[in-house]
Amino acid sequence: MHKHEEPKGVKVSPREGNALLQGIVICGHCGQFMTVHYHLYRGKPSPDYMCQREGIQHGKSFACQAIVGKHIDKAIGELIVELMSPVTLELSIAVQKEREQRWQESDQSWQQQLERARYETELAKRRYLKVDPDNRLVSCTLEADWNEKLEVLNKLHEEHENYKTQKISKSPNYSKKKLWN
Numbered sequence: 200m201h202k203h204e205e206p207k208g209v210k211v212s213p214r215e216g217n218a219l220l221q222g223i224v225i226c227g228h229c230g231q232f233m234t235v236h237y238h239l240y241r242g243k244p245s246p247d248y249m250c251q252r253e254g255i256q257h258g259k260s261f262a263c264q265a266i267v268g269k270h271i272d273k274a275i276g277e278l279i280v281e282l283m284s285p286v287t288l289e290l291s292i293a294v295q296k297e298r299e300q301r302w303q304e305s306d307q308s309w310q311q312q313l314e315r316a317r318y319e320t321e322l323a324k325r326r327y328l329k330v331d332p333d334n335r336l337v338s339c340t341l342e343a344d345w346n347e348k349l350e351v352l353n354k355l356h357e358e359h360e361n362y363k364t365q366k367i368s369k370s371p372n373y374s375k376k377k378l379w380n
C-alpha cells in the first residue's frame with residue numbers, strides 16, 4: 200500500500216464539484232461536448248475535462264482526450280474576474296437596490312390605496328347602518344353605496360395579490376456571493 204499517495208479515481212459527485220466550464224467545453228479533436236470528472240487533489244475535488252462520448256457509445260474505455268481542469272479553470276476564473284470588474288459588479292448591485300426600492304415604494308402606495316378603500320367602505324357601512332330603515336329610498340342608496348365600496352376594496356385586494364405574485368416571480372434572486380461563486 201502506498202499510504203501517502205493521493206486517493207485516485209475517487210468518485211466525486213459533479214454537484215459537489217465546481218468546474219467552471221461544466222457542460223460547455225467542446226473537444227478540439229472531435230467536436231463533442233466534454234464531460235467533467237473530479238479527482239481528489241489535496242482533499243478537494245479537482246476537475247478533469249474528458250472527451251469520452253465516443254468511448255461510451257462504442258463500449259470502449261478510452262477517452263478521446265482528457266485535460267486537467269485545474270489550470271484551465273484558473274485562467275477562465277481570472278478572465279471572469281476581469282470581465283466582472285468592480286464597476287460592473289457595483290452597477291449590478293445598484294440596479295438591484297434600485298429595483299428593490301421601487302418595489303418597496305409601490306408596495307407602500309398599495310397599502311395606502313387599500314387603507315383608503317377600507318376606510319371608505321367602513322364609512323359607507325356606518326352611514327347605511329345609521330339610517331332609519333323606514334326611509335327606504337335613502338337606505339337603498341346607502342346600501343348600494345356600501346356595496347360599491349366593498350366591490351372596489353375586493354378588486355383592489357385581488358389586484359394587489361396578483362401584483363405580489365408577479366413581484367415574487369420577477370424578483371432578482373442573486374447576491375454578491377453568488378456572482379463570484
Ligand SMILES: [Zn+2]
Nearest residue numbers: 226229250263
Ligand atoms: Zn474528442
